[in-house]
Amino acid sequence: MSEQRKLQGETRAHIEARARVVKALAHPSRLFMVDELSRGERCVCELTEMVGTDVSTVSKHLAVLKKAGVVLDERRGQQVFYRLRVPCILNFFGCVEAVLDEVGRRELVQIS
């Protein structure tokens, strides 16, 4: 009578909430910005300079991160500073790196 877990109801709602956060991180520019923000707050203009795309694009990426609860913003004068809401993003990256290491090792043997 062990019930099999299914992607339904509460489980589904919870998983979808998780997915929303992960999705917010699933873009090179956003990942880069989060990594940069892990070193301290940055204003939009700094991030824009680093990312190298249009300010409007950066602003929209930041809005995605903000909506997902990954970053917080604070206006100070003409500038808006963003910072991470939660600091553990680095651990998060640690695991991603582990995957990349494995993938790299595999590719030494066979390029699939």
Added chain:
Amino acid sequence: MSEQRKLQGETRAHIEARARVVKALAHPSRLFMVDELSRGERCVCELTEMVGTDVSTVSKHLAVLKKAGVVLDERRGQQVFYRLRVPCILNFFGCVEAVLDEVGRRELVQIS
């Protein structure tokens, strides 16, 4: 003369590699399957039953995870079993949960 880090060259390549992995996880069904696989290997039929969509859809999701290096597959008879390539995905989730906790706390105050 402190060089500002930019999303270019090697940095860009590395960040894009990371993003590919994160992207692979950025879907409710795939996140659910990874979570399930953290408990042990499962065949496609089991995952299909749990996820509740068409087998072909589940198969494609698994192909995405495989291509990103998150899972490994092994055929045994008529079935194909998938398992995590790297075990640390759980830590990964830990951080996502932390974000969700923050978001939840915020939403108690104001629904943005």
Added chain:
DNA sequence: CGGAAATTTGGCTATATTGCCAAGTTATGA
């Protein structure tokens, strides 16, 4: 061999994401 079970792949439509430009906002300061 011939059929059934388990998976993968092709193909297609619907939907979501990106990124740029242009236009609108907010704050500073002459």
Added chain:
DNA sequence: TCATAACTTGGCAATATAGCCAAATTTCCG
């Protein structure tokens, strides 16, 4: 108040994703 700097938002075209059905593939077994 006006001009300017720093951001955000609207809108649009190009591209990427998701999920379903139908058609292969791969194994097992009688």
